[in-house]
Amino acid sequence: MSTPVNDLARLSRAFALRSGAERQDCPDPETVFEAAMGGLGRDQTDALIDHLTQCVECSQAWQLASALAEENTQVTRISATWTQPLAIAAMVTFVAIGATFLAMLPQDQTPVYRDAPQSATVTLSETGSLKRRAFLLIWSGDEQATGYTLRVSDEKLARLFVTRDLKVTEYLVPEASLDNLPSGAVVYWQIEMQLPNGQIVQSATARVTLR
């Protein structure tokens, strides 16, 4: 074979396209990430680079991790050179203004209490589509809530899944309850929040496409 290899870029490109049998000894992605961040010892880093020489997949993983590591370095560098002095200056200014403001406050000022609590609401996270095995629904409610009821239904509003008395504000819907729906099906969900005074607050209905 006589193939011209003209420059380093060509060498790099060809190196990236080398073949290589599927390997069973690839390090996990977390290890590659740690190495790229400079978080591994010398011996471990050397061993990893020896692996990269032979393994195309891990080389690609290394390059992705290096891109993130480079970004982290840039952020740190920018922070060190610009934001630290600015932050210190801002802090000094803030303290000075705060001290002046406190000194100007009348000492016998009557405390002002806020009005009765505003009505509680439930807000659903906006999610366009979800995989059936990762159908994680998240919402926010009121700190005083005593429990939540989650209702999931299909496009015809037939009930697919209900769970009551949840004490948390997220829920991974069991994959089995979505078994009868094809990919692309529309799923609706709604939250009902119970308050200590017995009041029930209903959320809007959110729409999710099943993937």
Add this chain to the structure above:
Amino acid sequence: MNVTLPGTIGLNKLPDDTSTIPAPLHERYRELHLTLTRAVRRICPRWLAEEAEDLVQEALLKLAQRERREQNVVALNKTYLNKVAYSVVVDEMRRRQRRLEPIDGADDDVEEIPDAITPSADGIIGDAIADCLSRLKADRRRAVTLHLLGHSVPETAHILGFKAKQAENLVYRGIAQLRECLLGKGVYP
């Protein structure tokens, strides 16, 4: 009351957990989702781009599973979130490449298949390079490997823990030896 502290999430506590309700997570979720989306999109290869949103969901699940394992909210920072996003992307890349799984709806679109699984003349040259690299001394081989993966000499020095001059020598002598080896195989640098 169990308050979710700044820099933490309260995702996916066990559904039958009877502890008090954490503070509202909506804003935190949005922020977390945004950070993970940015990280995933930054490193996601073009041929995996359509899966980006799914990968973000995988990353969220991974965080939730960690909290469930540790039975507590987990302290988060950008580096950790990057690491989680990175892990799900790399896991998916490995799964795809090992199964040679075609992209949905792009079965006949050769451009969408990753280059690494397409046989080519460059691939054959790449094998020759890998073989020649294996003949270099360890330090030289590592330096050249990093250089071929796109690292500059100063970066190579930093990663390998060498002085800049030492790394420079390793890279340039290593490249010269590599070219010589390729010549010996009929691959003319």
